[in-house]
Amino acid sequence: MDQSFLLMLSNLLHLHNHLDPTTTLLSDTPSSTSTAPASLLTSTSAAPLLFFTIASVLSYIASTQQPKTTTKSPSKSPSSSTSQFSVSAFRALSTEHIWTLDAPVRDAQWRSLYGLSYPVFTTVVDKLKPYITQSQLSLPSDYAVAMVLSRLCHGLSAKTLATRYSLEPYLISKITNMVTRLLATKLYPEFIKIPVSRRRLHETTQGFEQLTSLPNICGAIGSTPIKLHHLPNDVANPSMYYCPQGFPSILLQVVADHKKIFWDVCVKSPGGFDYGTHFRDSLLYNRLISGDIEWDKVMSVRGQPVRPYIVGDWHYPLLSFLLTPFSWNRAGNPVQNAYDEALIEGWKVVEEAIGLLKGRWKILQDLNVGLNHVPQTIVACCVLHNLCQIAREPEPELWKEPEESIRPPRVLENEKSSYYYGETLRKALADDLYQRLSSR
Template identity: 75%
Template sequence: MDESFLLMLTNLLHLQNHLDPTSSLLTPTPTPTSPTSLLTSTSAAPLLFFTIASVLSYLTTTSLQNSSPASSSQPHQNPEPNSPDSDHKHQFSISAFRAFSTEHIWAMEAPLRDAQWRSLYGLSYPVFTTVVDKLKPFIAQSNLSLPTDYAVAMVLSRLSLGLSAKTLAKRYSLEPYLISKITNMVTRLLATKLSPEFIRIPIVRRRLHETTQAFEELTSLPNICGAMDTTAVKVRSKNVGDVFVSKHGFPSVLLQVVSDHKKILWDVCVKAPGGFDDATHLRDSLLYNRLVSGDILWDKVINVRGHNLRPYIVGDWCYPLLSFLMTPFSWNRTGSPAQNAFDEALMKGRKHAEEAIGLLKGRWRILQDLNVDINHAPQTIVACCVLHNLCQIAKEPEPDLWKEPEEIGESPGILENEKSYYYFGESVRQALADDLYQRLSSR
């Protein structure tokens, strides 16, 4: 029971004793630490009246204080999350979060403020508010009993720290099923509502030219518009079947990304269990089908030794060589001098996709060991990709790269419907290699 409430009752009893002196001979003076003494008065009727009145007054006052916007602005009512007099259990309460985010956050120096916010939620406070503002209209429709920013912060802490629903439930004093429910809702909204805005193919002329020019400066190869890579995202779900076991020996699902020169992902695909190979996953992706069908037609065309070459993606030897996807001649540099020079240049570009995945898993550590239901794995992965792009666009500090296991292998076979794309890609790749080698030799 609240001490201020007991003190109020004490004062009322003093008044009762003054009105009825005989009761003081039989009733010990109550103290805030002995609430049971309040029940021993022999003058029950007047005391009962005062008690009921005081309870109603107290409840009304408390309700008004809690509903008043001004009440949340009082620093002394809500201790800071890291203050010595607030225990670990209350660091993540709504009142503590509200006090920290609305009252104290803007009083801090920006570097300190954002560093502290990143340690808790994986991104700076301005980027966090961007996420909240974009999700708020959708979360409001769900009738969630928690404030939008608090729910988003809770999910971001799980994604950035890799916490399980059970661990997060203890931290926020909520039931694990509620943590899972909120996580599923927020990640689904990120993956469906925000991904069209923040994961986009560079079709706009200005962005396309910027990307191809930047890759050319990095690799000396013209018209590269993206770098592709695939990673196995380890899942913790049980009884998922052998088809989910990756080549590295752990259960997983595959994530395919295409990155630009800033390590911003402009296409992601999560469609296959970890046991599938990269080429099969590529062929099942929407991007592949759009490129094959000509649905994506970049208007920037250059001529390389008599070949008209549209913007293309670079990938490693795990992918098929196609007109829109250039791969190395060999994985161990056993080709001609021109071919080896091309392979070295191509891998400089492909490295950006590899580093983008390293940043993605380094920043959103839940992807290092995904502890969500297998049915929610794809949306959780895509949600992290959206957040990754937000961080890259905002130029957030880059964390240490997550190191992927080394891969070696042979190029996959070519399907019957891919032969025309393969033959053209083969001719263009050799033309690019010869042109590059000639330019390098003439320097």
């Protein structure tokens, strides 16, 4: 007979002797034994034992037959519980096995799975855990974050993740939406900040000056279309989502510092809009044009007061706070061409930052989430990008943007005074740079 069955019967007999009311009565009150009838002793001991034995045999038979039926089910394979993507496997990797590895090996393994090193991963988990706990999610916080990061890093669909993690696709989407929303709202103010403090502003302008020899640059602005996997059928005007490259998209606008860290992110317009229009719709533009942002650093260049400014390429309007090249094809004079080369050298910082963003978080190469959740997913990836840059994570291969046509924006009526002042600043900076380069 099966040893486990014998052991079960032995345990049941022990349990019966421990719980039987007659046995308890005899042990606790010896005087009662003389008055208790023999029939009562028999009925209070034998009947429950027989009941427990029969029930246990039936339970044992059912339990031994259960695996035979479940193994035939194609939906629940025996290997699913030991999958490398299961909670138990994740726990073993993150809490035990991970600390037996050398740090470079550990972090390389974590990056391949989740797009960032283990210390940065734990930082994200620690910051999101209080909010995830409040949501009463049935999964552990670190497991939920890891699952979402793997989706963002590898561009996986909810259906693919559902198969890997043995969860329903709707639950994968729900957890993805929750984690990306928390990243885009709770962590955004901490990791995406305009450099208004004196120390950070000085560090940023000095960093750009080392790259370009141009003073007081505080950021580089760039935009990119984020490809959408598909458009919902109920979209009112699908054509406005198609960018010049020919695919449906949402525009992402970012401003980066010299370390390729974003200090402003805007996701607002469909891909069919031009970059200048998207810029004018952004909160950053409204704050700059109204003078709401005040940088405490003014320099004098050839008698012109130069406040901190951002640089852009030919897709953006020339303004007092946004300087652009004279021409897009080196068609200017030597002074203008020297300035253009220097400015584009600074602008390439944001081009590379966007390439890193899409290289790290491959979901942005073909965004497979619902249209309502597109903005928060993009912003969440920008927050994670900044975390990686601040932690000096190894930079992946840059995503190469497809070629796009240049659509220089027109100057609006209310921008003319800012445009003329920008022209004056650009000329002063170009003359000053050319003179310094010529005297070397």
